[in-house]
Amino acid sequence: MGGFIFLKRTNDNNKLFLDNCNKAIDVFYKKKQEKKSEIFTENFHLYLFKKRNHDSCNFIEFDNGDFIFNSGTLIYGKNTGEVALKKIYYDYNHKKIFLKLEGHYCLGIYKNRKLILFNDYGGVYHVYANHNYSIISNSLLAVRTAISQVTLSLQEIYEYVFNGAFYANRTPIKEISMLNSHKYYDVLSNEIKRNKSIEYKKSYNFSTFQELVEQISIEYINYFKVLHDNFNNSIISALSGGYDTRLMLALLQKNKIKSSFYVGGADNSKDVIIAKEISVSEKLNLEHIVQEKSIHNNENFINLLKNKFYAIDGLGVVGIFNKLGNMDVENSKKARLNLNGMGGEIYRNFWTLPDKSFTVHDFLISKYKNISYDFCKNFNAKSYFEELAVKVKKILYTQNDILKRHELELVYSQMRLKYWASRTISYLNQLSFSLAPFIEYKFTLPSSQIPIKFKNYGYLEAEIIKFINPKLAKYSSNYGINFFDPIPFNFKLKNAFKNAIPVSIRPSLRKIKNKKERLPEYLNKNFIAEFLGTDELMMSQYFEIDKIYSVDILSRIFTLELFLQNNY
Numbered sequence: 108m109g110g111f112i113f114l115k116r117t118n119d120n121n122k123l124f125l126d127n128c129n130k131a132i133d134v135f136y137k138k139k140q141e142k143k144s145e146i147f148t149e150n151f152h153l154y155l156f157k158k159r160n161h162d163s164c165n166f167i168e169f170d171n172g173d174f175i176f177n178s179g180t181l182i183y184g185k186n187t188g189e190v191a192l193k194k195i196y197y198d199y200n201h202k203k204i205f206l207k208l209e210g211h212y213c214l215g216i217y218k219n220r221k222l223i224l225f226n227d228y229g230g231v232y233h234v235y236a237n238h239n240y241s242i243i244s245n246s247l248l249a250v251r252t253a254i255s256q257v258t259l260s261l262q263e264i265y266e267y268v269f270n271g272a273f274y275a276n277r278t279p280i281k282e283i284s285m286l287n288s289h290k291y292y293d294v295l296s297n298e299i300k301r302n303k304s305i306e307y308k309k310s311y312n313f314s315t316f317q318e319l320v321e322q323i324s325i326e327y328i329n330y331f332k333v334l335h336d337n338f339n340n341s342i343i344s345a346l347s348g349g350y351d352t353r354l355m356l357a358l359l360q361k362n363k364i365k366s367s368f369y370v371g372g373a374d375n376s377k378d379v380i381i382a383k384e385i386s387v388s389e390k391l392n393l394e395h396i397v398q399e400k401s402i403h404n405n406e407n408f409i410n411l412l413k414n415k416f417y418a419i420d421g422l423g424v425v426g427i428f429n430k431l432g433n434m435d436v437e438n439s440k441k442a443r444l445n446l447n448g449m450g451g452e453i454y455r456n457f458w459t460l461p462d463k464s465f466t467v468h469d470f471l472i473s474k475y476k477n478i479s480y481d482f483c484k485n486f487n488a489k490s491y492f493e494e495l496a497v498k499v500k501k502i503l504y505t506q507n508d509i510l511k512r513h514e515l516e517l518v519y520s521q522m523r524l525k526y527w528a529s530r531t532i533s534y535l536n537q538l539s540f541s542l543a544p545f546i547e548y549k550f551t552l553p554s555s556q557i558p559i560k561f562k563n564y565g566y567l568e569a570e571i572i573k574f575i576n577p578k579l580a581k582y583s584s585n586y587g588i589n590f591f592d593p594i595p596f597n598f599k600l601k602n603a604f605k606n607a608i609p610v611s612i613r614p615s616l617r618k619i620k621n622k623k624e625r626l627p628e629y630l631n632k633n634f635i636a637e638f639l640g641t642d643e644l645m646m647s648q649y650f651e652i653d654k655i656y657s658v659d660i661l662s663r664i665f666t667l668e669l670f671l672q673n674n675y
Contacts, residue, residue, distance in 0.1 A: 108165035108178040109140045109158035109537045111213070112249050113224070115151045115241040115294065127242065127253040128152055134249040137417045138537060146174065150295060151222070153215075159436070161341075161443040161539045164189040167196070172217075178245050179212035179232040179533075180444070180540040187337045205305040209330075209547060211532050213245055213286075222295050228305060229520070229548035230288030231529040232536065238282050240292065240299050245533065248421040250283050251673060257282055259671065262494050264649065265486070268663050269478060271424040272527035275498035279422075279667065288525075307549055310556035319557070320567070323454075324574045330544055331358040334444065338540070342366035343442035346393060348381035348585030350568045351451030351545065356385070357576035358544075367441055368393045371434060377585035385582050396434050408629070409638065416666070416675060419534050424527065425659050426666030428630060439538035447535065449528045450520070450546035453554040454568040457519050459605045462559040464511050467496040470518070473610040477617050482654040498522075513555050520551035564594050564602050623656035630661050644668050 112131040116124055132142065135156045144166050146153040155166055155176055166176040167189060175196045183191035184207050198204050199216055208214070211231040216223045224243060226234045235250045236243040242253050251257070258281040263273040276285040286292065290300045313319040334342065344359065346352050346368040359366050368391050370382035379395060386393035415427045418436070439445055458474060465473070471492050480486050500506060502521050503514055510518075524546045535541035544550070561567045569590035573580040580591040588598055608616070632652075636642035644652070646664050655661050669675055 108143065108155055108176060109162065110135055110138070110156040110245050110249075111176065111178045111215070112154045112156075112244040112246070112253075113151060113215075113222075113242070113294065114153075114253070116149070117239065117241045124152075128154070130252045131242070131244065131246075131249040134246055134252050134417065138246075138420075139417075140537060144168075144176075146217075158536070158540070159538045160439045163187075163443075165192070167192050169196070173219075174217045175215065177212050177214045179227075179536045180210045180542050181212035181214060182209040182333060182337070183207055185333045185336060205303050206307075209549070210542060211529070211536065220295075221293055223291055224286075224294055225291035225303070226286055226288050227548070228288055228303065228307075229546060229551065230285070230525045231532050231543065231546055233529060233533040234286040235278070235283055236286060238284075240294055243286070243292075243294065245536075246420050247278065247283065248417065248670070251280065251421065251670065254280075254282055257671075257673075259645075261649070262491065264667065265483075265491055266495070267422060267667060268650070268660055270475065270527065271659070271663060272523075272530065274495070274522055274526050275501050279671070307552050310553050316561060316570075319561070320570045320574050324571050326550070327354075327358050327544065327571075328361055328575065330547070331362045331364070334446075334542070334544075335362045335364050338442075338444040340365040341443040342446060343438055343444070344368055344446040345448060346370050346382040346385065346391070347378040348583070349378075349448075350455070350565055350572070350584070350590070351448035353579055353582075353584070353590065354451055354568060354572050354575075355446060355448045355544075356389075356391075357572050357579050360389075360579070361575050365392075366446075369396055369434070369438060370394075371396045371398065373397075381583060381585060385579070388582075389579075396437075398434075412638065413675070416669060418537070419530075420537075421670045422530075422663075422666060423534065424530055426662035426664075427669075428627075428662035428665055429658050435535060436538060439535070443540055445535050445539050445541040447532060447541065447543040448545065449531070449543050450524050450551070451568060453516070453520060453545060453551055454557070454562060454571065455565050456559055456562045456602075456606065458515055459602075459608075460512075460515065460610075461606050462512050464509050465515065465610070466509055467499050468492065468508075469610045470510060470515060471495055471499070473613050476614040478657070478660070479618055482651050482660075484649055484651060486649075512559055516555035516557075517552075520546065520555065524551070563606070564599050565590075566594060569594075624658050626656065626658060626661065630658065630665075635665055639665070639668060639672065640674065641672075645671055 114128055132154055139159055140156040142154060143157045144155040168174040175192045183195050195204055211227050213226045213232055213234045226232045234245050235247045237250060237254055242250050244250050260279055260281045263277050263279040266273045267279055276287055289303055291303055292299050311319055311322050342364055344355050344366055347370060370379050372379045412427050480488060503517060532541055532543050572590045581589055583589050646668050650664055
């Protein structure tokens with residue numbers, strides 16, 4: 108299933124209820140997703156929508172009126188589709204099923220006149236709800252459209268504009284939140300939220316480094332075998348010059364999966380050169396996708412922006428005015444399963460920080476104070492980072508102001524991956540089946556306990572690639588090294604220097620590095636006023652638009668304006 112919208116009756120205003128239903132349904136139609144099934148009861152309406160490509164059985168209705176559905180990509184045991192749903196239905200007793208569930212999904216079970224909804228434990232598949240859970244959907248845009256009056260949340264507006272994400276299950280609209288992925292929702296009862304009873308493995312048990320490498324490798328090999336069993340060779344993945352796609356390729360080849368690959372970029376980019384070298388040697392089916400320049404002054408361009416707005420569900424990582432290509436949509440047609448390599452950094456020192464504890468404040472300054480805030484009106488940086496610190500502690504279930512190094516590793520998966528990277532996976536699951544194996548919770552949780560000394564210099568991930576497929580490890584990378592030979596001293600020295608840079612001066616170094624960008628011709632006041640239908644922007648209350656020279660930030664601000672206006 109590519110999406111769903113649940114609407115519960117909360118009063119006797121039948122016209123308002125039906126109006127909200129129609130508004131939400133219209134969002135999915137504009138996403139080019141067909142309605143697949145609908146369930147009407149005296150208490151709620153439930154609408155289920157197909158993926159744009161490669162849909163399959165993700166809804167079963169039983170003779171007694173019970174039903175089960177899933178949206179996204181769900182694996183139960185070693186099965187997907189109808190087989191998985193039937194097993195879940197007959198196994199279901201709240202506790203038994205959770206550990207056997209994998210993938211990125213929302214699952215709905217109607218049994219014994221109760222409707223239970225929840226998403227994957229890692230929260231990769233985003234699900235949104237209004238304040239009283241009477242409107243729930245995988246589409247933020249659908250929930251927004253069905254709500255007439257909203258209150259802006261300035262903290263989340265800043266988070267989105269600065270970082271392309273909003274955290275701790277909150278959104279730029281106070282009346283809309285994300286479902287807590289560690290809970291399940293009994294949406295027809297008074298006590299709606301309840302904790303999932305689940306215990307994941309928290310660390311790896313190993314005596315030597317090689318044992319650790321073997322454990323991780325075998326877990327992934329087994330995971331990819333399940334993918335082969337369910338999707339055969341109908342799988343597509345990126346291939347670049349980095350660690351993560353190389354690891355993905357190694358796992359696909361280990362399971363004899365003849366998948367398709369793609370690489371984007373200019374002919375002379377390192378990613379393209381290395382991907383083509385590997386492709387020729389390994390006889391891979393690789394497509395080089397060259398981004399076409401869009402025409403910015405005609406009706407087709409206007410339609411392109413509108414289509415992208417619905418496709419990325421309103422608030423994508425960079426908004427709708429940047430990265431205008433159609434690569435994701437086209438790739439989704441080529442295979443049933445779209446694999447994404449994001450998250451492989453769980454086996455590297457992503458934060459480029461030394462192996463010691465940090466205060467929450469220092470950590471945030473080191474990685475999230477990455478721009479100048481001169482374009483903000485009445486912005487209080489101290490309050491902004493204090494609120495962000497509260498969210499970090501909430502995400503980690505801690506009250507401590509000092510975080511141990513392994514807790515910072517959890518922040519990577521539970522904050523950056525969950526709320527930033529996962530927006531892409533949620534979007535791709537509208538188009539076809541999509542998984543990011545390295546951000547499965549059963550992998551990210553124990554990875555946080557791996558000693559940083561193994562993650563430094565990319566050592567651990569390189570050794571995993573080498574263990575699974577030594578030949579692939581020998582190809583060069585866009586880091587100037589291969590993943591087979593001992594790591595060169597100069598490479599280690601450069602990385603050690605980065606790790607040792609004092610937290611206090613990192614923001615200043617980023618300001619020096621970040622130069623003014625040349626803005627595309629369409630990011631001007633006249634075009635934006637025409638496109639939005641007004642030159643009086645709500646965002647002008649918070650930002651001085653004329654002072655912004657970042658394409659990403661401008662794109663997010665104008666996209667946020669369109670989202671909040673609710674007149675698209």
